[in-house]
Each structure stands twice: as structure tokens, then as C-alpha cells.
Amino acid sequence: MKIVKTGMAGSLESSDVLITVDSNPGKGRNVNLNSIVKRQYGKQILKVVDETLEQLSVKDAKIRLEDKGALDCTIRARLEAAVYRAAGSESYPWENLT
Amino acid sequence: MKLRRTMLYVPGNNAGMMKDAHIYRSDSVMFDLEDSVSLNEKDTARFLVFNALTTLDYGGIETVVRINGLDSPYGREDIRAMVRARPNVIRLPKTETAQDIKDVEELIEEEEKACGYEVGTIKLMAAIEGPLGVLNAYEIALASTRMIGIALGAEDYVTSMKTKRSPEGVEILFARSMILNAARAAGIYAIDTVYADVNNEEGFLDEVKLIHQLGFDGKSVITPRQIQPVHDIFCPTNKEIDHALKVLEVIKEAESKQSGVISLNGKMVDKPIVERAERVLEMAKASGINIDELEDDYNE
Structure with a gap:
């Protein structure tokens, strides 16, 4: 998916994560993680981000995460929503997300 | 249920x-x-x-x-x-x-x-x-x-x-x-x-x-x-469960004696009463009450 604008999803409430996706043409993926549990789960969070971006075929993007202890499925949900918003797409292939 | x-x-x-x-x-x-x-x-x-x-x-x-x-x-x-x-x-x-x-x-x-x-x-x-x-x-x-x-x-x-x-x-x-x-x-x-x-x-x-x-x-x-x-x-009360067990007991007795009109404590027990008793016990079971244990106590 091609990122064409800034897309945000999530919140700063406990158990949630606020994710901002921006375009980063030709420069690959740049992930910036700020988390209250970074020391404990930072690697796992980045793994979820990577897998999700891979699944969505996002090659170039700047991703910023403000994490408040979100579960993996919440990180995935917020990232998917932010990417679709940033791609300006409202056609969701649920079958590929299952 | x-x-x-x-x-x-x-x-x-x-x-x-x-x-x-x-x-x-x-x-x-x-x-x-x-x-x-x-x-x-x-x-x-x-x-x-x-x-x-x-x-x-x-x-x-x-x-x-x-x-x-x-x-x-x-x-x-x-x-x-x-x-x-x-x-x-x-x-x-x-x-x-x-x-x-x-x-x-x-x-x-x-x-x-x-x-x-x-x-x-x-x-x-x-x-x-x-x-x-x-x-x-x-x-x-x-x-x-x-x-x-x-x-x-x-x-x-x-x-x-x-x-x-x-x-x-x-x-x-x-x-x-x-x-x-x-x-x-x-x-x-x-x-x-x-x-x-x-x-x-x-x-x-x-x-x-x-x-x-x-x-x-x-x-x-x-x-x-x-x-x-x-x-x-x-959740049914103990009194409701007790009554339901008694209803089913008198029905069982009446069936074995092939008797027609059945009563419990002077009140007629007919089909709707039996259905209600069965529902009380079903609800009690579904609510986690051990009816089998209560039935055993009752039968003793």
C-alpha cells in the first residue's frame, strides 16, 4: 500500500496505542516506538508492527507509536486503521486480515 | 439451557x-x-x-x-x-x-x-x-x-x-x-x-x-x-428449588401409582406447575447450583 498522507488511529488511554503513519518515499520503514513497557515488550511490539506492515505491503512509511500497554491485537488493529487512513483507502480486504 | x-x-x-x-x-x-x-x-x-x-x-x-x-x-x-x-x-x-x-x-x-x-x-x-x-x-x-x-x-x-x-x-x-x-x-x-x-x-x-x-x-x-x-x-431461591424438587417427586410417585389428580400441600399439581418446576431446576443448574446433590439430600 502506498502512504499518501498522515494517518492516525488509537488513543493514549491505558491498554491502547496511538499510531501515526506518514509517507517516507523511497526511504523504507522508519519505526519510532515510545512505550511504558518498552523494556519488557519493545521487541515484541516491533515484531507485530513489522509483520503487520509486511501483510499490508507497506514498503515506505514513517511510523510513530505512543504505547500505553496495548495487546498485540490492539497494536495490529490500530496500525491497520492508521495505514488505511494514510493510504486514503476505504476498501478493506478483510479476507486477508483474518 | x-x-x-x-x-x-x-x-x-x-x-x-x-x-x-x-x-x-x-x-x-x-x-x-x-x-x-x-x-x-x-x-x-x-x-x-x-x-x-x-x-x-x-x-x-x-x-x-x-x-x-x-x-x-x-x-x-x-x-x-x-x-x-x-x-x-x-x-x-x-x-x-x-x-x-x-x-x-x-x-x-x-x-x-x-x-x-x-x-x-x-x-x-x-x-x-x-x-x-x-x-x-x-x-x-x-x-x-x-x-x-x-x-x-x-x-x-x-x-x-x-x-x-x-x-x-x-x-x-x-x-x-x-x-x-x-x-x-x-x-x-x-x-x-x-x-x-x-x-x-x-x-x-x-x-x-x-x-x-x-x-x-x-x-x-x-x-x-x-x-x-x-x-x-x-437465580432461583432455595425455597423455589425445594418446591420444584417436591413437585417432581409427587409427579413421579403419582405416575408409578397411576393416580389421576395430584396435589402438594393441598394445591393441585398440573402440567404448568410441573413445567415451571422443571424450568426452576434447569435455571438453578445453569446458575451453577448442584441440583443432583440437593436431589440426593431430598431423597434421603
């Missing part, structure tokens, strides 16, 4: 509540994509509920998703996503006619076929929230073999009726009775409306006692604090 005493509302865009929804042990959890989600967050809520349902194990608690109506720009996409997320039940809001249910069913079936799922797996519930829906309650209840229940949504209903809710609930008695009667005639569950004044515990208990007495199967609840009081009121 499937218990649906409590259906806990979980706003579809609340990650924290989504994570904890099952720990309060309501009989069902209902993820809401409709009124509790603002218009500019419909997409994010859909992603969140989708991911929660496809990932988290809700430990056998029934999962229900309240979708947006098909008259909104969101209803169809909700169905596309939720059929793939596979909750147990999809709940349609503001149901007015049987056709509303048939339209939703058609879309669900289309998606089930597209996914290769067995057709009919996802069940349906209708929330009736207006005067037309109340008058059509029976047709709505029979609109699909997927229908497992109808629920009253009183807030919209009283507004349409040009009134407001009172502690006694006299203004919704007709709607409650219609919905309950329709559900019973159709053989499905009847679920009562929410009680919004969360800090009025006494008012809440009065309302639960009333709807239990009317014959409802359960109530939609909006905070975990409301769950246990409902379960307590719906």
Missing part, C-alpha cells in the same frame, strides 16, 4: 474494555459498533473489534456485535468484517420490520458463502427501539431461523413516544409486554433494555426484579457492576 441473563455492552473503540470484557463473567459480551462509536471512528472500531474477535479467547462467553443499520454508510462494511471475525451473534439496531432482518440475513449469507463458512452459523438478534418495531415484534422474531432473541432499546423508544423514562417504567410496559410476548410465541429470548443511572443501585434492583417477574430472560448491562445483581435475582 443457554443463559442470557446479562449482555455487557463494550464500546467498540475502547481497547481497555475489549481486553477485559470477559473477566466479569456476564453471559454475553456485546461489542458495539453503533451508538457508542463516533462517526469519525467507525473504521478504527471495526478494526479493533475484528482483531479482538479473531485473536482473543473469550472463554466460552457468547460474543455479540451490534452493527450499524443498513440505512447508514457503515452497516454493509460491518457485516463484511464481522462475518469474517465470527462472533456468535450479530445484533441489528433499530429494527422496524421483518424485512430489516431479512436484508441483513441475505448479506450475512452472501459473506458466509464467499468465505466458505457453513451458512447459518452466525445467529441474529434484533433490537426494537421504536413504536413500529414494537408493533411488528412477532414478525421480526420470526423473520429468520437465525433469530435467537429480541431486545428492547428503551431510550429511543420513549423519545419516539414523546415521553421519557421514569423509575417505575410504566411508559415502556406496553413495549416490554409486546416484545416478551412475541419472543415467547416465537420461542426465542427476550432481553430487556439498559438501566442508564449506574449509581442508582436501588432503582436498578427494582427494575431487574420487575423484568424478572414479567418473564424476561435477561438484561443488557452497561457496567460490570450491574452483572452480579442480575445473576443473583435470576
Whole structure:
């Protein structure tokens, strides 16, 4: 998916994560993680981000995460929503997300 | 017997509540994509509920998703996503006619076929929230073999009726009775409306006692604090269980002696009394009371 604008999803409430996706043409993926549990789960969070971006075929993007202890499925949900918003797409292939 | 005493509302865009929804042990959890989600967050809520349902194990608690109506720009996409997320039940809001249910069913079936799922797996519930829906309650209840229940949504209903809710609930008695009667005639569950004044515990208990007495199967609840009081009121008392066991005992005795008229403590025991006793014991068992142990005690 091609990122064409800034897309945000999530919140700063406990158990949630606020994710901002921006375009980063030709420069690959740049992930910036700020988390209250970074020391404990930072690697796992980045793994979820990577897998999700891979699944969505996002090659170039700047991703910023403000994490408040979100579960993996919440990180995935917020990232998917932010990417679709940033791609300006409202056609969701649920079958590929299952 | 499937218990649906409590259906806990979980706003579809609340990650924290989504994570904890099952720990309060309501009989069902209902993820809401409709009124509790603002218009500019419909997409994010859909992603969140989708991911929660496809990932988290809700430990056998029934999962229900309240979708947006098909008259909104969101209803169809909700169905596309939720059929793939596979909750147990999809709940349609503001149901007015049987056709509303048939339209939703058609879309669900289309998606089930597209996914290769067995057709009919996802069940349906209708929330009736207006005067037309109340008058059509029976047709709505029979609109699909997927229908497992109808629920009253009183807030919209009283507004349409040009009134407001009172502690006694006299203004919704007709709607409650219609919905309950329709559900019973159709053989499905009847679920009562929410009680919004969360800090009025006494008012809440009065309302639960009333709807239990009317014959409802359960109530939609909006905070975990409301769950246990409902379960307590719906659980048969020891006296009711004791009486039910005695009724079944005298029936058994009468059958073995082939006697006609049966009485217990001077009162005639006939078919409705026996059915009621059986239902009390079923409800007690479903509520976790060990009836076999009580039966053994009783027989000793």
C-alpha cells in the first residue's frame, strides 16, 4: 500500500496505542516506538508492527507509536486503521486480515 | 439451557474494555459498533473489534456485535468484517420490520458463502427501539431461523413516544409486554433494555426484579457492576428449588401409582406447575447450583 498522507488511529488511554503513519518515499520503514513497557515488550511490539506492515505491503512509511500497554491485537488493529487512513483507502480486504 | 441473563455492552473503540470484557463473567459480551462509536471512528472500531474477535479467547462467553443499520454508510462494511471475525451473534439496531432482518440475513449469507463458512452459523438478534418495531415484534422474531432473541432499546423508544423514562417504567410496559410476548410465541429470548443511572443501585434492583417477574430472560448491562445483581435475582431461591424438587417427586410417585389428580400441600399439581418446576431446576443448574446433590439430600 502506498502512504499518501498522515494517518492516525488509537488513543493514549491505558491498554491502547496511538499510531501515526506518514509517507517516507523511497526511504523504507522508519519505526519510532515510545512505550511504558518498552523494556519488557519493545521487541515484541516491533515484531507485530513489522509483520503487520509486511501483510499490508507497506514498503515506505514513517511510523510513530505512543504505547500505553496495548495487546498485540490492539497494536495490529490500530496500525491497520492508521495505514488505511494514510493510504486514503476505504476498501478493506478483510479476507486477508483474518 | 443457554443463559442470557446479562449482555455487557463494550464500546467498540475502547481497547481497555475489549481486553477485559470477559473477566466479569456476564453471559454475553456485546461489542458495539453503533451508538457508542463516533462517526469519525467507525473504521478504527471495526478494526479493533475484528482483531479482538479473531485473536482473543473469550472463554466460552457468547460474543455479540451490534452493527450499524443498513440505512447508514457503515452497516454493509460491518457485516463484511464481522462475518469474517465470527462472533456468535450479530445484533441489528433499530429494527422496524421483518424485512430489516431479512436484508441483513441475505448479506450475512452472501459473506458466509464467499468465505466458505457453513451458512447459518452466525445467529441474529434484533433490537426494537421504536413504536413500529414494537408493533411488528412477532414478525421480526420470526423473520429468520437465525433469530435467537429480541431486545428492547428503551431510550429511543420513549423519545419516539414523546415521553421519557421514569423509575417505575410504566411508559415502556406496553413495549416490554409486546416484545416478551412475541419472543415467547416465537420461542426465542427476550432481553430487556439498559438501566442508564449506574449509581442508582436501588432503582436498578427494582427494575431487574420487575423484568424478572414479567418473564424476561435477561438484561443488557452497561457496567460490570450491574452483572452480579442480575445473576443473583435470576437465580432461583432455595425455597423455589425445594418446591420444584417436591413437585417432581409427587409427579413421579403419582405416575408409578397411576393416580389421576395430584396435589402438594393441598394445591393441585398440573402440567404448568410441573413445567415451571422443571424450568426452576434447569435455571438453578445453569446458575451453577448442584441440583443432583440437593436431589440426593431430598431423597434421603
